[in-house]
Amino acid sequence: MNPKIKKILKEIVSTLLILFVVSLIVNYFRSPKLDSNTLPSLEATLTDGSTWSSKEVKKPLVVHFWATWCRVCKLEASSIDALAKEANVITIAVNSGRNQEIKAFMDERKLSYKVINDESGALSRAFKIEAFPTTFIFDSSKQLSSTQTGYTTLAGLKARLALTH
Numbered sequence: 001m002n003p004k005i006k007k008i009l010k011e012i013v014s015t016l017l018i019l020f021v022v023s024l025i026v027n028y029f030r031s032p033k034l035d036s037n038t039l040p041s042l043e044a045t046l047t048d049g050s051t052w053s054s055k056e057v058k059k060p061l062v063v064h065f066w067a068t069w070c071r072v073c074k075l076e077a078s079s080i081d082a083l084a085k086e087a088n089v090i091t092i093a094v095n096s097g098r099n100q101e102i103k104a105f106m107d108e109r110k111l112s113y114k115v116i117n118d119e120s121g122a123l124s125r126a127f128k129i130e131a132f133p134t135t136f137i138f139d140s141s142k143q144l145s146s147t148q149t150g151y152t153t154l155a156g157l158k159a160r161l162a163l164t165h
Contacts, residue, residue, distance in 0.1 A: 004079045006094070006165070015137050029133075037143055038142055038143060039057065039061065039063075039138045039143075039144075040054065040126070040143035041054055042054040043055070044116040045116075046114050047093075047099040047102050047103055047106075047115045047116075047117050047125055048053070048103075048114075050069075050113075052090060052114060052116065054136060054142070057088065057138070057142060059088050059140050060087070060138065060140055061088045061089070061090065061137070061138045061142075061159070062083065062084075062087060062089040062090070062135060062136070062137050062139075062161065063091075063092065063127075063135070063136040063138065064080055064089060064091040064092070064134075064135045064136075064137070065091075065092045065118075065123075065124055065127065065129050065132060065134045066080070066091060066093060066094070066132055067093060067095060067096050068090070068093060068096040068097065068101065068102060068105045069093045069095075069096065069134050070133065070149050072132065072133060072150060073132055073133045075151060076133055076151050077109055077111055078109075078111075078154075079152070079153060079154040079157060080111075081110075081111045081112060081113050082154050083154060083157050083158065084106075084112070084113035084114070085112075085136075086158075087161055090114050090116065091113050091114060091116070092115070092116045092123050092124070093117055093118060094121055094124040094132065095115070095118070095119070095120075095124075096117070097119070098117070098119065099117050102115055102117055104135065107130065131149050131150065133149075133150065133151070134149045135147070135148045135149075135157070136147070137160050137161055137164050138164075139164045140164075145160070145163070145164040146164065148160065
């Protein structure tokens with residue numbers, strides 16, 4: 001292999017590794033510190049009018065906080081939608097307007113995941129959300145397994161979910 005190409009590849013790999021480590025550190029400091037690592041009891045009406053209850057959760061659960069006004073959330077929405085077709089996902093739209101506004105956002109982007117409208121921000125305060133998007137993964141016994149703040153790929157979400165017991 002050409003020495004110049006080898007040097008460039010080495011620089012690219014080194015840079016990617018540094019970015020990965022920095023993102024882990026930033027995520028650690030930005031992740032909310034919950035009062036308890038147990039999924040709280042929660043019952044809510046979804047934007048489609050159906051009801052959802054955390055009491056019915058029997059397998060790992062992804063709880064995803066997002067907002068219609070959040071640019072990063074918009075980028076990540078298709079990954080959340082794809083994951084929701086394969087896994088147990090509940091999303092919480094924070095300070096994003098009325099149900100009709102959230103439905104219009106979802107329809108425009110052809111998204112179909114379950115949404116709780118946290119119009120007043122009460123749920124986001126209860127989960128101590130400070131940045132969007134924020135994703136929690138709880139295991140089948142409702143214990144917190146993973147937290148991710150900021151953008152993550154579908155592969156990253158699936159990997160975190162796969163590590164959940």
